Amino acid sequence: MSTAPDVSxxxxxxxxxxMVMRRALTVSIQTxxxxxxxxxxxxxxxxxxxxxxLPDVVTLDLTMPELGGIEALEQMLKIKPDTKIMIxxxxxxxxxxxxxxxxxxxxxxxxxxxPEELNQALLEMLS
Amino acid sequence: xxxxxxxxNLRQETLPVFVQSIMHYFKHITGVPAQTETPYLQxxxxxxxxxxxxxxxxGDLQGCVYYTAPREMLDKILGFVAEFEPTDELRxxxxxxxxxxxxxxxxxxxxxxxxxxxxxxxxxxxxRLVTYKGNPCFIIPILWQTLRSHxxxxxxxxxxxxxxx
Numbered sequence: 001m002s003t004a005p006d007v008s009x010x011x012x013x014x015x016x017x018x019m020v021m022r023r024a025l026t027v028s029i030q031t032x033x034x035x036x037x038x039x040x041x042x043x044x045x046x047x048x049x050x051x052x053x054l055p056d057v058v059t060l061d062l063t064m065p066e067l068g069g070i071e072a073l074e075q076m077l078k079i080k081p082d083t084k085i086m087i088x089x090x091x092x093x094x095x096x097x098x099x100x101x102x103x104x105x106x107x108x109x110x111x112x113x114x115p116e117e118l119n120q121a122l123l124e125m126l127s
Numbered sequence: 128x129x130x131x132x133x134x135x136n137l138r139q140e141t142l143p144v145f146v147q148s149i150m151h152y153f154k155h156i157t158g159v160p161a162q163t164e165t166p167y168l169q170x171x172x173x174x175x176x177x178x179x180x181x182x183x184x185x186g187d188l189q190g191c192v193y194y195t196a197p198r199e200m201l202d203k204i205l206g207f208v209a210e211f212e213p214t215d216e217l218r219x220x221x222x223x224x225x226x227x228x229x230x231x232x233x234x235x236x237x238x239x240x241x242x243x244x245x246x247x248x249x250x251x252x253x254x255r256l257v258t259y260k261g262n263p264c265f266i267i268p269i270l271w272q273t274l275r276s277h278x279x280x281x282x283x284x285x286x287x288x289x290x291x292x
Binding site (some may be wrong): 017064091093113 | 151152155156167205208209216217220223224228229230231232233234235237238239242243244245250289
């Protein structure tokens with residue numbers, strides 16, 4: 001059985017244009033274990049938060065207004081290349097997942113998911 | 128150059144893709160399977176619930192995907208994502224998220240050429256919604272826990288241009 005990694009020194013940024021999803025992710029990930037958690041509702045706000053917060057871990061939606069997830073991903077990794085980014089998206093085609101992984105995402109989980117699947121994906125990324 | 132512009136209606140084979148997305152979504156999020164009733168064609172969409180989310184589609188197909196649901200159903204779904212005090216803002220958001228997820232999951236079979244927009248949500252019950260370019264709309268009734276919502280597919284295939292030297 002896998003042991004949960006210590007995330008108490010890590011900062012987490014949750015990015016999704018859906019308030020329901022942001023809240024569900026916050027609850028599912030057991031964010032209280034992280035040093036600090038912030039969220040953003042679109043790619044532009046996510047980049048603003050990213051620049052001042054410099055998170056270690058990001059969950060990132062792809063289909064968002066203002067600035068899409070792929071563009072946000074590229075810019076985040078230019079600012080802080082060691083950020084671990086997990087894509088959380090409804091886009092279920094292989095091409096999208098491959099593109100995101102090629103551009104530097106470390107994990108891709110497709111909506112809908114259970115809290116267990118989400119935490120397993122996060123665990124794999126952080127281990 | 129030979130140019131062929133056809134605007135044929137949606138292929139019947141596309142519907143099962145959305146039916147699969149619906150089944151997967153409800154089973155996964157709520158643990159309670161949904162049933163889809165026989166889809167039918169309608170020229171205007173009149174089966175509208177209290178909240179209707181609209182996803183614009185471009186690329187290989189053009190048009191819109193609508194998800195429309197009664198307030199009571201959205202409240203129950205919200206309960207499965209730990210939202211026990213639903214507000215209209217949360218109901219709008221949930222309707223949009225269902226529409227986004229059902230449409231996004233359809234790309235598993237339809238591919239990346241099935242391009243979707245962010246959802247726009249209408250609250251209230253308009254008498255009808257005009258379908259994309261007046262084309263008939265496939266309506267898939269979704270029965271879940273005695274409640275009924277609808278996924279409405281108003282899409283046409285994008286005209287293909289064939290070029291020959």
